[in-house]
Amino acid sequence: MSTARRIVFLGIMIALALALHVAERALPLPVLPVPGVKLGLANIVTLTAIFILPLPEITLLVVGRTILATAFGGGLSSFLFSLTGGLFSMLVMYLLVHRASNWVSLPAISVVGAVFHNLGQLLVAALIVRTLGIFLYLPLLLLSAGLTGLAVGFTTLVLLRSLLKTKMVTIPEHLRPLLA
Template sequence: MRRTVKKLTLCALLTALALGLSYVERLIPMGLLIPLPGIKLGLANVVTLFALCFLGPGPAFAVLIARCFLGSLFAGSLSGLVFSLTGGLLAMVVMAAARKGGRLSVYGISVCGAAAHNAGQICAAMAVMKTPAAISYLPVLLVTAVFAGALTGAAAAGVFRAAQAAGFARTWSRETNGKQGGAT
């Protein structure tokens, strides 16, 4: 019972943090740095990465779904849900596979996730718009995904090092019966 409450509380905190980062991200004038429409850093992916690496795919999936639904609800645009959900789910699958591969660091996993996120959103756009025209934007998005993914990867690496130094993984693993804590 205690373990479940702890897990639920941590997932709720991570969801709130991801929503906050999504909001803060909108205040960053990306258009001044990269003069292209629709470019985002994807700061919320730091939280998804943390959940995936420290808590496992299940909780990470729950945090992602909650963040997508609540984000669309707060933004007042449920039409955006299909894009964030498709991109987010594809990114999650790719990042989980990249992590399981064991070769990539948090930087590489983040870049793969960013590229998958953009590819997923373009697929959703093609389905919603009922035309393949949106694919012409994918090369540009993939190039920006490398830089955005590396930046969020750097942020995630800092968080991971701090969490590891604080012994988060060991504490979490002990308190949740040794079943969690992918990163030590």
């Protein structure tokens, strides 16, 4: 992919992730016992990018989406929560896709990414409130990470299979077993 095409593709990916983030915020979710539980729809774009783009560009995607999402409504604390969770999630999913693709499935990678997103956010919360008691939320967050991670993982799997069939993107051969 040429440099110009990569820049355009990255811009489109950031716009898609932002659109999913904004749409998700507009969804009326039922009142849950754990504050901050979200579906994580923008992670569909991040996980897709992990198959297509190099790590520096995926990092730009996560940082760019977080900055723009904060501009669309959020403060410093939401920026810190989103950025830390997003980077933790991205890094662990990237490592699993590129280093452990022979023994783990795409939905499982997404679940692990959701767990690490929550861990990153809890770490920021613990630093802000200066107590480890915040980790009492972890069991409920792990349950939500499992459910939302599976949904994001299966959605990403369908998307990547479709993109591969249409030849819109190139996915390296060694990563294709994850799409089987």
